[in-house]
Each structure stands twice: as structure tokens, then as C-alpha cells.
Amino acid sequence: MKVIVATVCEHAWVENGCLSLCRTFDSISADKFPYTLPRMGIAIRLLARRSEAGEHKIAIHIADADGKELMRADWNLNVAVPLELIPESSFSFALNGQNVVFSAAGDYAVDVIIDSRVEVSIPIYVREKSGSKTG
Numbered sequence: 516m517k518v519i520v521a522t523v524c525e526h527a528w529v530e531n532g533c534l535s536l537c538r539t540f541d542s543i544s545a546d547k548f549p550y551t552l553p554r555m556g557i558a559i560r561l562l563a564r565r566s567e568a569g570e571h572k573i574a575i576h577i578a579d580a581d582g583k584e585l586m587r588a589d590w591n592l593n594v595a596v597p598l599e600l601i602p603e604s605s606f607s608f609a610l611n612g613q614n615v616v617f618s619a620a621g622d623y624a625v626d627v628i629i630d631s632r633v634e635v636s637i638p639i640y641v642r643e644k645s646g647s648k649t650g
Contacts, residue, residue: 519560523555526554532607549619552614553613555611555613557577559627562603563605563606570591571629573590574588577615
């Protein structure tokens with residue numbers, strides 16, 4: 516399977532097979548730590564070939580540089596064989612979290628894992644605003 520879209524955003528949703536997202540980002544500027552992000556979405560679109568039909572394990576993990584998890588989602592995806600004339604099928608996923616807590620400034624990552632293999636890693640850079648004091 517091929518990841519054709521993977522991004523962190525404020526909100527994502529799937530409607531009638533179409534992936535929609537609002538306000539993508541890769542960095543967060545916090546006044547103080549711990550910092551709570553009110554809303555965070557992850558938008559994923561996968562492309563599967565006919566030969567990849569069947570059951571697959573999908574996981575999304577958000578972790579800091581030391582591997583401490585902030586969020587995790589795991590599920591099974593049953594890839595249906597596309598119509599005879601169509602060589603590939605696409606699948607969209609939207610995961611949304613509320614009040615995601617970043618305990619400290621640092622580099623975080625969203626890993627998209629398919630069948631136990633990291634297919635893409637999306638960085639999130641969390642920094643303290645200049646002139647801010649951590650309290």
C-alpha cells in the first residue's frame with residue numbers, strides 16, 4: 516500500500532469517500548508547558564493495488580523523541596478487490612483528538628504503520644514562544 520496523503524491538521528473528516536481537512540501544520544508555538552492543543556486531526560489517504568486485497572493492520576502513533584506515546588489508534592482494514600477495469604483503490608481516514616497534551620518542547624512524530632512497517636513519519640515541532648516562561 517502507498518500513502519498518498521498524510522498530514523497533521525486542526526480537523527479532518529471523510530464524507531462519501533472524500534478526505535477533507537482544515538488548517539494543516541507541522542509546528543506548534545506554546546506559551547507554557549505542559550501545553551494542551553485543543554484540536555488535532557490526522558488525515559491519511561492510502562492507495563492499494565489489486566494484489567494487496569485482503570486484511571491489513573493499520574496504526575497511527577504520535578510520540579515524542581523518546582518514544583513516549585501521546586495518542587494511538589489501531590484497526591484492521593479489509594481491502595476489497597477493485598473493479599476489473601480499475602487497478603487500484605483508495606481509502607481515506609480521519610483521526611481527531613481533543614486536548615492533546617505536549618508535556619515539553621521538542622520534536623514529535625506521527626507514524627503511519629501498515630502491517631508493522633512505518634510507511635511515513637510526519638514531524639511535529641513543538642517550541643516555546645520567544646519571551647515565554649515555562650510555569
